Amino acid sequence: AALQCPKDSGRAVLGVGNLCAVALALALAPFPVLSNARLFLENLIKYGILVDPIQVVSLFLKDPYSWPSLCLVILSNVFVLAALHIEKHLAAGSLSEHSGSxxxxxxxxxVLCFPALVVLTVSSATPVGALFALLTYTIVFLKLFSFRDVNRWCRERRAKDESARLGELGTSPAPAKHNAASGQKTANGDVAEKSVSYPANLNYKDLYYFLLAPTLCYELNFPRSxxxxxxxxxxxxVEMLFFTQLIVGLIQxxxxxxxxxxxxxxxxxxxxRIIERLLKLAVxxxxxxxxxxxxxxxxxxNAVAEVLRFxxxxxxxxxxxxxxxxxxWQNWNIPVHKWCLRHFYVPMIRSGCRRWMARTAVFLLSxxxxxxxxxxxxxxxxxWAFMGMMAQLPLAWFVGKFLQGNYGNAAVWISLIIGQPIAVLMSVGSMPDPCFIQRWLSIPGGLLGVPGSLCYAGVSCGAKKQHRILTSG
Incomplete structure (x- = not known):
């Protein structure tokens, strides 16, 4: 990882310098965001201490006796086992390629439709719990997609090798090992230590190791520490625990x-006022x-990889x-980038699509x-999220054509700092139910000028503290 590599340290932190310049420019702009320290102190003076770690539990559970999101995550194993057994039948030849496909x-x-239908129909599913479940299913989808592709490539290679052996007269070569990492770099960037041949990889241990590993690209042989x-x-x-508490505290x-x-x-x-709130939210x-x-x-x-010796x-x-x-977009999320390149972009190029069409398709998928x-x-x-991602296409064209070097880097930072809060405010501002954000964040009703009876029957004992959110405006 880049933060672990000491070489070329000057180049490694060049972008951080540009970030500081952009942040300083925002801090000195003629808006309420005068400095980060001032903003934080102003927040404490206005609202007091709002951090409540116990409140986080309510974001995942609305009813302590109903755990729909956790049940959804457990049920994802059904689709995993279905994919494994389909591959076993394909490897044995008891299922045709067309039927298997x-x-x-x-x-x-x-995998994509089932959790969405459950979340939309089960009222006890909280937004944060539903997000966790859907994120799990999205990861399962990407991993099973890769699992299917790699095993299909192995069958194609096996069929090609068998055809070559049948075409040779008077020779009986040993069966070829169909693996994704015999003496060469895998799609995950390293050389595997030991070789597993197809179809010996089709077992529970191999598949669940892949599901737990911090990668989206399947290999018969993963590099191991x-x-x-x-x-x-x-x-x-320790970092995970500390930063989890820090993120929750900053959000609250x-x-x-x-x-x-x-x-x-x-x-x-x-x-x-919308622009003022946007800039106040950006930092x-x-x-x-x-x-x-x-x-x-x-x-x-890194913690998961260390436990699995990945x-x-x-x-x-x-x-x-x-x-x-x-x-x-090519470098901030390498697991997703490798998956898109291996299972989406390259297959489209090989099928005859132009590069700009393949790039557009990748952004559409994202x-x-x-x-x-x-x-x-x-x-x-x-x-809003869909349009925000698709807006990256014209932005990428503009920055690539008209901005170079530090100017391009500053443009990327500005798009990150300003673009995300725009999406947040547009999403929240377009909510049809004015009480929804209050229910989601466990904030008592009546704080936004909405009668409390519309949101909750009563007001919690923390209402006076939370009331400062409105009165301090």
């Missing part, structure tokens, strides 16, 4: 009041996004040095999953 397609389609480094693992676990203390105070300007269409949103990136791609993925640790590259939008993970948990279909 149809069954795989139906299984993958159900020699041992578990206990100190390294302990550091990653910094993000929620700003979002709450943005409701009235949206209802009144007060554009100057905490970006801090949380950066912390979340480190928590996910550096701490969490050898490929390239989860991200130096995206902070991006001088183009394209470079950013936009679909962004919308899927936002609209379904919120039960609100406004296509």
């Amino acid at each position: 149809v069954l795989h397609s139906l299984n993958l389609l159900t 020699p041992r578990i480094r206990k100190r390294f693992l302990l550091r990653r676990l 203390q910094w993000m929620v009041p700003t979002i709450q105070n943005s409701m009235k300007p949206f209802r009144d269409m007060d554009y100057s 905490p949103n970006h801090f949380i996004w950066l912390i979340f990136f480190y928590w996910l791609f550096h701490s969490s993925m 050898g490929d640790r390239e989860f991200y590259r130096d995206w902070w040095n991006s001088e183009s939008v394209t470079y950013f 936009a679909f999953f962004h919308e899927y993970l936002v609209s379904v948990p919120l039960r609100m279909f406004r296509l």
Whole structure:
């Protein structure tokens, strides 16, 4: 991972310097965001301490006796086992390629549709719990898609080798081993230590190792580290715990009041106040996004990889040095980038599609999953996430054509700092139910000028503290 490599340290932090310049420009702009420290202190003075770790539980569970999201996650094993047994029948020859392809397609389609239908119909599913379940199913979908493709490639290679052997007279070569990593680099970037041949890979242990591994690209043989480094693992676990609490605290203390105070300007269409709230939200949103990136791609993925002795640790590259939008999307999330390249972009190019068409298709796929993970948990279909992703195409063209070097890098940072809060405010502002955000964030009714009886029958004992969110505006 880029943060673990000391070489070329000057180049490695160039993008961070540009981030500081952009953040300083925002801090000195003639708006309420004068400085990050001032903003945080102002928040504490206005609202007091709003951090409540216990409140987080209510984001996952509405009814302590109903756990729909957890049940959904457990049920995902049904689709995993279905994919494994389809592959076993295909390897044994008891199922035709066409029938297997149809069954795989139906299984993958159900992986996406089934949890969405459950979330939309079961009222006890909370947005955060539903997001966790849908994210799990999305990962399962991508992994099973890769699992299907790689095993199909192995069967095609086996059929080709058998045809070659039949065409040779007077020779009896040993059966070829059909694996994805015999003496060469795998799609995950390293050389496997030992070889597993097809179809010996079709077993529960192999498949569930892949499902737990921090990669989306299936291999018959994954690179493995020699041992578990206990100190390294302990550091990653401590980071995970610390940054989880920090993210939750920043959201409760910094993000929620700003979002709450943005409701009235949206209802009144007060554009100057909307812009002011947008800039006020940009700084905490970006801090949380950066912390979340480190928590996910550096701490969490490295912890999982260490436990599984998974050898490929390239989860991200130096995206902070991006001088183009394209470079950013190719380097900030390496597991997804490798999957898109291997199972979507390259097959389209080989089928005769032009590169711009394949790139557009990749962004369309990404936009679909962004919308899927936002609209379904919120039960609100406004296509803001979809349009935000598709807007990356003209932005990438503009930055690539007119901005170079540091200017391009600054443009990427600005798009990240400003673009995300725009999507957040547009999504929240277009919610048809004015009480929804209150129920979601466990905030008592009546704080936004909405009668409390519309949201809850009563007001909790924390209402006086939360009332400062409105009165401090």
